[in-house]
Amino acid sequence: MKRLTQLLLLLAFATPAFADEPKIAYQKFELANGLKVYVIEDHKQPVVHEILWFEVGSKDEVTKRTGFAHLFEHLMFKGSTHLPDGLMDRLLEAAGGSSNAFTSSDMTVYTNLAGSNFLEQMLWMEADRCVGLLDTFDQPKLDNQRDVVLNERRQRNENQPYGMSEILIQEALWPADHGYHWSTIGYVSDLKAAAKDDVAAFFKKYYLPNNATMVIAGDVKFDEVKRLVEKYFSFIPKGAEPVRPQYKTPAPITKEIVLDTTDDVQVPRVYLSWRGPAKFTAEEPALDALGAILGDGKSSRLYKRLVYDLKIAQSVSADFGGEQLAGTFQIVATAKPGVDPKRLIKEITDEVAKISATAPDAKELERATNSHEASFLAGLEPVQSRAILLASYDVEAKDPDYFGKDLARRRAVTPAQVKDAAAKYLKQSARVTLTIRPGKKPTEKK
Amino acid sequence: MRRLVFLAALVATPAFAQPAAKVDPAFAKSGIADWTKPPVQTKEPKFTPPTVKRLKLKNGMALLVATNNALPIVSMSLVVPAAGAANDPAGKGGVAAYAADLLDEGAAGMSALGIAEELDRLGASFGAGVAYDSAEVSMSTLSKTLDPSLDLFTKIVTSPTFDDKEAERVKGDRATSLELRRDRPREVAQIMLSAALYGAGTAYGHPSSGTREEFKAITVADAKQFYAERWNPATMTLVVAGDVDANALKTKLDAGLGAWKPTGVKAASKLAVTPAKPGARLLFADRPAAQQSDVRIGLVGLGRKDPRYYKFEVFRTVLGDGFTSRLTQRLREQLGITYGIGAFQDWRVATGPFVIGSAIVTAETAKGLTEVMKIVDDLAATDVPAAELDKAKQNLIRALPGMFETNSATVDAYTNLVLHGLPDTWYATYADNIRKVKAADVKAVAKAVVPSKKLVVSVVGDMSKIKADLDKLGLGEAAPHDLYGTPAKK
Numbered sequence: 001m002k003r004l005t006q007l008l009l010l011l012a013f014a015t016p017a018f019a020d021e022p023k024i025a026y027q028k029f030e031l032a033n034g035l036k037v038y039v040i041e042d043h044k045q046p047v048v049h050e051i052l053w054f055e056v057g058s059k060d061e062v063t064k065r066t067g068f069a070h071l072f073e074h075l076m077f078k079g080s081t082h083l084p085d086g087l088m089d090r091l092l093e094a095a096g097g098s099s100n101a102f103t104s105s106d107m108t109v110y111t112n113l114a115g116s117n118f119l120e121q122m123l124w125m126e127a128d129r130c131v132g133l134l135d136t137f138d139q140p141k142l143d144n145q146r147d148v149v150l151n152e153r154r155q156r157n158e159n160q161p162y163g164m165s166e167i168l169i170q171e172a173l174w175p176a177d178h179g180y181h182w183s184t185i186g187y188v189s190d191l192k193a194a195a196k197d198d199v200a201a202f203f204k205k206y207y208l209p210n211n212a213t214m215v216i217a218g219d220v221k222f223d224e225v226k227r228l229v230e231k232y233f234s235f236i237p238k239g240a241e242p243v244r245p246q247y248k249t250p251a252p253i254t255k256e257i258v259l260d261t262t263d264d265v266q267v268p269r270v271y272l273s274w275r276g277p278a279k280f281t282a283e284e285p286a287l288d289a290l291g292a293i294l295g296d297g298k299s300s301r302l303y304k305r306l307v308y309d310l311k312i313a314q315s316v317s318a319d320f321g322g323e324q325l326a327g328t329f330q331i332v333a334t335a336k337p338g339v340d341p342k343r344l345i346k347e348i349t350d351e352v353a354k355i356s357a358t359a360p361d362a363k364e365l366e367r368a369t370n371s372h373e374a375s376f377l378a379g380l381e382p383v384q385s386r387a388i389l390l391a392s393y394d395v396e397a398k399d400p401d402y403f404g405k406d407l408a409r410r411r412a413v414t415p416a417q418v419k420d421a422a423a424k425y426l427k428q429s430a431r432v433t434l435t436i437r438p439g440k441k442p443t444e445k446k
Numbered sequence: 447m448r449r450l451v452f453l454a455a456l457v458a459t460p461a462f463a464q465p466a467a468k469v470d471p472a473f474a475k476s477g478i479a480d481w482t483k484p485p486v487q488t489k490e491p492k493f494t495p496p497t498v499k500r501l502k503l504k505n506g507m508a509l510l511v512a513t514n515n516a517l518p519i520v521s522m523s524l525v526v527p528a529a530g531a532a533n534d535p536a537g538k539g540g541v542a543a544y545a546a547d548l549l550d551e552g553a554a555g556m557s558a559l560g561i562a563e564e565l566d567r568l569g570a571s572f573g574a575g576v577a578y579d580s581a582e583v584s585m586s587t588l589s590k591t592l593d594p595s596l597d598l599f600t601k602i603v604t605s606p607t608f609d610d611k612e613a614e615r616v617k618g619d620r621a622t623s624l625e626l627r628r629d630r631p632r633e634v635a636q637i638m639l640s641a642a643l644y645g646a647g648t649a650y651g652h653p654s655s656g657t658r659e660e661f662k663a664i665t666v667a668d669a670k671q672f673y674a675e676r677w678n679p680a681t682m683t684l685v686v687a688g689d690v691d692a693n694a695l696k697t698k699l700d701a702g703l704g705a706w707k708p709t710g711v712k713a714a715s716k717l718a719v720t721p722a723k724p725g726a727r728l729l730f731a732d733r734p735a736a737q738q739s740d741v742r743i744g745l746v747g748l749g750r751k752d753p754r755y756y757k758f759e760v761f762r763t764v765l766g767d768g769f770t771s772r773l774t775q776r777l778r779e780q781l782g783i784t785y786g787i788g789a790f791q792d793w794r795v796a797t798g799p800f801v802i803g804s805a806i807v808t809a810e811t812a813k814g815l816t817e818v819m820k821i822v823d824d825l826a827a828t829d830v831p832a833a834e835l836d837k838a839k840q841n842l843i844r845a846l847p848g849m850f851e852t853n854s855a856t857v858d859a860y861t862n863l864v865l866h867g868l869p870d871t872w873y874a875t876y877a878d879n880i881r882k883v884k885a886a887d888v889k890a891v892a893k894a895v896v897p898s899k900k901l902v903v904s905v906v907g908d909m910s911k912i913k914a915d916l917d918k919l920g921l922g923e924a925a926p927h928d929l930y931g932t933p934a935k936k
């Protein structure tokens with residue numbers, strides 16, 4: 001993210017059970033150059049949101065240039081042909097707005113917000129950087145944002161208690177020749193190696209209208225949006241379909257991978273991680289429900305066992321996160337002082353074995369489904385999150401009308417499916433088990 | 447039409463000068479004759495904040511309702527004035543927070559886990575906690591389960607069990623969290639600063655969750671007594687936004703929350719908040735091998751009802767709110783020594799702290815602090831240029847819709863007014879009041895409220911690498927602290 005620390009898109013998927021089902025109402029058009037545009041008219045507030053989703057993320061990076069997709073995201077805010085560095089933000093903020101962006105393994109998404117009368121300026125600015133980013137790009141801008149990104153990494157990772165965990169887990173969970181092996185923030189040495197030429201090549205390869213999806217949402221009229229998007233974007237030439245790194249489905253993990261490390265912390269923490277299926281595949285809803293039953297909140301099984309009954313953990317959580325190539329199921333528990341982390345691992349392993357053998361009862365599943373549904377509905381409330389959800393359905397589910405289907409498939413989850421998902425995916429032999437104990441701060445090997 | 451004038455001025459300002467007006471070949475095909483000028487904006491849309499309906503329940507509790515039928519969901523927050531951390535009994539820091547935490551750990555015959563399960567079944571999310579001036583209990587739920595959700599909310603708020611066993615467990619969790627505080631350097635930097643500004647152990651000078659030492663001695667009886675004395679329904683306000691009818695809600699609540707008349711409530715003693723006597727201006731805690739220094743720079747700021755409120759908000763925006771603020775532009779976009787920096791005023795019932803916060807790369811810590819001081823000084827010495835002033839004002843005015851985008855945001859917006867005793871119509875005049883602010887006002891308020899010579903600097907970082915540079919900042923003798931924010935013994 002440009003400003004605050006979050007690289008992964010975390011959408012709360014769940015399922016409301018309403019007779020009158022909420023849906024995402026939109027209209028769509030596509031330019032000859034391949035840019036897909038969705039318009040959500042929502043006149044509750046006099047504002048306009050723009051989402052521009054590029055299908056490029058850290059999985060598309062090449063050797064020795066990890067972290068580049070995200071570093072590039074930062075450069076998109078440093079000016080273009082007709083917008084000197086900083087002018088875009090000054091114009092936006094003067095219109096009551098703001099800009100931001102986030103990068104994940106799969107995608108880079110830019111967001112703009114301003115008063116609704118700013119629509120044309122917003123599109124003018126967006127087109128300017130999409131066409132003319134390289135005109136004003138120079139080495140000092142790269143050096144400056146590299147420094148900012150290194151500070152982002154310090155804040156998220158090196159200087160954050162337990163902050164190296166995600167990097168270590170991804171390295172263990174995915175083989176070196178897979179695009180999820182490295183973290184989106186990238187390795188320090190690779191960030192330092194990134195050069196001016198890399199920026200030009202990356203821009204020309206991926207920042208194309210035919211590799212992007214736009215959503216304009218808010219107090220706007222479809223016809224006016226169409227006229228203005230055509231005015232500012234239709235002249236941009238279509239590019240060659242990007243040829244990206246292709247990854248084979250990795251060979252399964254058949255022997256538990258055990259990692260033990262230290263950090264400058266007071267108590268141990270354990271991370272149990274497994275590979276799972278990709279986003280929008282059939283088993284995703286069952287795995288989401290499994291996460292909720294095991295470790296979401298005070299009514300979950302692991303909270304009850306580790307925190308409430310045994311009082312050996314300070315906190316515990318479990319969740320599934322699906323991405324485009326595959327997903328990750330993760331359980332995290334922080335020990336109470338003096339508790340051996342092995343004890344936590346044993347208790348979690350027992351609880352996982354239990355749900356892998358016996359289906360949860362219907363009431364337990366209902367609780368998981370209902371609380372999921374509520375957060376799903378709440379996610380529709382902010383216009384920006386609704387717009388991002390629509391873009392995700394378009395790009396990732398290949399179906400902009402997926403909302404209703406998403407609800408339906410989550411409602412259809414059965415207790416047996418939850419058990420089967422646990423048995424299939426949460427095998428101890430397929431697990432990456434990371435323990436971080438109090439000790440020295442970790443140093444990066446790469 | 448002010449907007450158009452402003453934009454023309456913005457583009458013509460030398461600082462924003464454009465390249466030569468030659469048509470760039472990449473843009474020639476657009477058919478747009480002059481791409482260099484921002485398109486003209488259409489007429490600025492009007493925004494009217496949502497109106498609220500104010501009602502009163504039978505026991506005197508106020509009810510504020512903002513109806514919004516866009517989605518079948520409802521959010522609410524119960525404001526409990528004078529039940530926050532500032533009301534912690536002397537020597538018992540953390541009691542207010544502990545009491546709020548215990549509410550949903552068993553109530554009206556339901557167990558802690560039973561409540562958690564019922565909330566999930568209803569699709570409701572629940573939270574209870576404290577700020578300095580109040581406790582707050584909030585819930586978001588589905589309109590189809592609103593009635594049973596309100597019943598559960600009422601049980602939790604009016605009939606908490608304070609069961610010994612549950613309380614002991616929660617106390618253990620909270621005590622552990624205090625032990626782990628040394629792993630949260632940002633929190634530690636803030637604790638050191640607050641103690642320096644208000645005096646350790648005072649209403650605003652102690653951490654709201656307490657300290658390790660004090661919290662050990664606190665018992666469930668303390669929490670129970672605090673709740674009995676401080677949670678007074680007659681002074682509370684329930685703020686609700688979403689898919690709900692105000693009158694029907696009142697009828698429903700009058701049979702629950704509105705019928706709640708506890709005995710044992712005591713009038714709150716007057717909040718005693720005074721700035722501490724000036725002491726050390728440089729406070730530090732050593733965190734060996736830290737790659738960044740967590741810094742908090744602050745002073746006792748402005749009261750919420752001070753007439754300079756609007757001037758101060760403009761000043762704060764120019765200084766450190768938003769991406770184009772001076773602090774972000776200098777320390778991040780020019781120097782690249784931080785990922786983020788911002789300036790905040792914690793608006794409290796008495797005068798709350800004004801704080802600039804950042805994490806600065808270790809080697810540049812002292813330089814970053816020097817830059818912050820320079821930027822603050824400059825605002826007190828020089829008028830903000832017209833375009834920059836207008837940008838900040840417009841940003842504040844036009845960001846107003848965002849404060850009401852979601853039900854929970856609307857609840858927060860009105861909760862805020864309730865807490866400070868401001869009228870329900872306060873937002874309607876906000877834009878006009880911001881528009882009146884002039885460059886001279888910003889300079890004056892910067893000089894009077896945030897003189898750099900009064901700023902206290904709190905740093906958690908690797909002292910082996912930065913201490914020598916910090917000592918040269920001219921802040922006087924540095925006061926050492928441990929990693930819990932406690933002053934080191936001499």
